[in-house]
Amino acid sequence: MDATAPPGKPAPARAEQIRLDGVGKRYPDGTVAVRELDLTFAAGELSVLVGPSGCGKTTTMKMINRIIEPTSGRILLGDDDVTDVDPVQLRRRIGYVIQNVGLFPHQTVRRNVATVPRLLGWDKQRTRDRVEELLTLVGLDAATFGDRYPHQLSGGQRQRAGVARALAADPGVLLMDEPFSAVDPIVRERLQTEFLRLQEAVRKTIVFVTHDIEEAVRLGDRIAVMSEGGTVEQFAPPAELLGSPATPFVADFVGADRGLKRLAVTGIDLDDLEQPPVVHVDDGLADARAALTRAGARWAVVLDDQQDLHGWISAERAAGSGTVRTVARRMEAWVPVEATLKTAFSTMLQLEAGWVAVLDGDRFCGVLTPESLHAALRRSVEGTVPETAGATRV
Numbered sequence: 293m294d295a296t297a298p299p300g301k302p303a304p305a306r307a308e309q310i311r312l313d314g315v316g317k318r319y320p321d322g323t324v325a326v327r328e329l330d331l332t333f334a335a336g337e338l339s340v341l342v343g344p345s346g347c348g349k350t351t352t353m354k355m356i357n358r359i360i361e362p363t364s365g366r367i368l369l370g371d372d373d374v375t376d377v378d379p380v381q382l383r384r385r386i387g388y389v390i391q392n393v394g395l396f397p398h399q400t401v402r403r404n405v406a407t408v409p410r411l412l413g414w415d416k417q418r419t420r421d422r423v424e425e426l427l428t429l430v431g432l433d434a435a436t437f438g439d440r441y442p443h444q445l446s447g448g449q450r451q452r453a454g455v456a457r458a459l460a461a462d463p464g465v466l467l468m469d470e471p472f473s474a475v476d477p478i479v480r481e482r483l484q485t486e487f488l489r490l491q492e493a494v495r496k497t498i499v500f501v502t503h504d505i506e507e508a509v510r511l512g513d514r515i516a517v518m519s520e521g522g523t524v525e526q527f528a529p530p531a532e533l534l535g536s537p538a539t540p541f542v543a544d545f546v547g548a549d550r551g552l553k554r555l556a557v558t559g560i561d562l563d564d565l566e567q568p569p570v571v572h573v574d575d576g577l578a579d580a581r582a583a584l585t586r587a588g589a590r591w592a593v594v595l596d597d598q599q600d601l602h603g604w605i606s607a608e609r610a611a612g613s614g615t616v617r618t619v620a621r622r623m624e625a626w627v628p629v630e631a632t633l634k635t636a637f638s639t640m641l642q643l644e645a646g647w648v649a650v651l652d653g654d655r656f657c658g659v660l661t662p663e664s665l666h667a668a669l670r671r672s673v674e675g676t677v678p679e680t681a682g683a684t685r686v
C-alpha cells in the first residue's frame with residue numbers, strides 16, 4: 293500500500309511471483325496433506341490447482357496466506373519469505389475469495405466491499421470512490437446493488453461482490469478457492485467470462501483452486517494437476533496439458549475427450565484456412581462461373597460492397613445470366629480470427645453451416661470447413677503447434 297498515493301487512487305500493487313520451495317504440511321493428527329512441493333506461480337498469471345478431492349489443493353493455497361502454517365519448506369512472495377511477514381500485513385497483499393464468498397450478512401454490499409479500505413484507514417471519500425469503481429468493474433450497478441444485503445442478491449451477484457471485496461485494497465495476489473462452484477452452470481460460465489476480462493484488465497497473480505477440469509482449462513494460463521499428498525503430476529499451459537499429458541494420472545484426469553477440450557484453447561491458425569474463390573455481389577454470374585471454373589470449386593464466398601461477408605453461391609445457382617446478388621445465399625457464419633477452434637465449431641453447428649468465414653476486422657481471411665477444422669484439431673492434439681497466445685478464451 294502506498295501511503296503517498298492521492299486519495300481514491302491507490303498505487304496499483306505489483307503482481308508478485310509466488311514460489312513454493314519444498315513446502316510440506318503434516319496436520320497434528322499425522323495426515324500428510326502436502327509432501328514436498330516445489331512450484332512457482334508466475335507474476336500476473338492465473339495458475340489453477342486442480343485435482344481430486346483431498347489431494348491437498350486447499351491446504352496448498354491456505355499456506356500461501358498463512359491461514360495454514362507449513363510444517364516444512366518455505367514460501368516466497370516476491371522476495372519475502374511469508375513466514376517473516378506479519379499475517380495481517382500479508383493478507384492485505386493477498387486477496388482471498390472462497391466458495392459462498394463469506395460476505396458479512398449484516399452489512400450492505402458497499403460496506404462489505406469497503407472492509408479492507410476501512411481497516412487500512414482510508415478516508416471516506418477515497419473508500420467510497422474505490423467501492424464504486426470496484427462494483428462497476430465486477431459488473432454490479434452500485435445504485436441498484438450497493439445498499440442491498442447479501443441475502444438480497446443472487447448467488448452470482450454475491451460472488452461478484454466477493455471478488456470486488458477481495459480486490460478492494462488492490463492486492464497484487466489473489467487466492468481463489470472454488471469461487472464459482474456454488475452457482476449454476478450458466479451463471480458460472482458468465483462469471484468465468486467476466487472474470488477473464490477482469491484479469492485481462494488487472495493482471496494479478498492468481499492461484500485458483502477447482503476440481504473442475506473444464507473450468508481449469510477455460511481460466512488457467514497454467515494448470516497444476518495434483519494427486520494425493522499435493523504431488524504435482526504436471527504444471528503446464530492448458531493446450532500442453534491436454535495435448536501431451538505427462539502421466540497416466542493426468543491423461544485420466546483430463547478425460548478421454550481431451551481433444552475436444554483442447555478446441556477451447558486452440559486459436560485459429562491462418563494456415564488452417566481454406567481459400568475458396570471469392571466473388572462480389574455485383575459481379576455478373578458469368579464472372580462467378582469463370583471464377584469457379586478457374587479454382588475448380590463447387591462454391592464461392594460472396595462479399596458485399598464493403599468487402600463484408602454476404603454469403604455464398606454454388607456452381608448450380610451460378611448458371612444463367614444476371615448478377616451474383618440475385619442468386620447468392622445469405623450466410624452469417626463467421627468468426628473473428630482471434631476466436632478459438634471451439635467457437636468456430638460451435639458457430640458452424642449453431643448455424644448449420646458447412647463452413648465458417650474467418651475475418652480479421654472486416655478483412656476476409658478464408659474459411660474453415662469440417663475438413664480443415666478436423667486437420668486443425670489433429671494438429672492441435674498432436675501438439676505440434678503451441679497454443680495461440682491471442683486466442684480469446686470465451
Ligand SMILES: Nc1ncnc2c1ncn2[C@@H]1O[C@H](COP(=O)(O)OP(=O)(O)OP(=O)(O)O)[C@@H](O)[C@H]1O
Pocket residue numbers: 319320321323324325343344345346347348349350351352503
Ligand atoms: N485440519 C486437518 N486435520 C487433518 N487432516 C486434514 C485437515 N485439513 C485437511 N486435512 C486432510 O488433508 C488432505 C488434503 O486436504 P485439502 O482440503 O487440502 O484437499 P483438497 O484437495 O482441497 O480437497 P477438496 O477438493 O475436497 O476441497 C485431506 O486428506 C484432508 O482430509
